[in-house]
Amino acid sequence: MRKRCVIAVYSIFFLVLGVGLAPLAASGPEVQLLSGNLWQTLSRDNKIAYIWGIGNLVELERTNLGSHPPQAPTGDRKSFIPYLAHGLNGMTIEGIIERVDAYYLAHPDQRGQPVLDAIFQAIVMPRVKEARAGARSQ
Secondary structure, rough: HHHHHHHHHHHHHHHHHHHHHHHHHOOOOOOOOEEEEOOOOOOOOHHHHHHHHHHHHHHHHHHHOOOOOOOOOOOOOOHHHHHHHHHOOOOHHHHHHHHHHHHHOOOHHHHHEHHHHHHHHHHHHHHHHHHHHHHHHH
């Protein structure tokens, strides 16, 4: 029953998110990742919705894997979700938005790249490297 409720809530959330971001979508049939150029034009609410969607995806994956708190990625997985779960653990939506904004400000040449790449470059990979360095020093 709980799983059915969780799926229904996520379905409704992604439907609302899709409707809210639909005007931002390209008119072509291909799926496009949100780029830094478009990120710069988004309202605060749209940025929050985007990051919230990523957070919900991470939480859903973590719930399915039963991993609380998120474990550092071991490298034997092909999914990027464990990296996101570990790298974003404990961060607020506002904190993530601030880090992405700062990344694009510091790297204007990267604004054509997807926002997910900025999240990985600015937040996730530094935290994963810290965790690996800490594990090696113990």
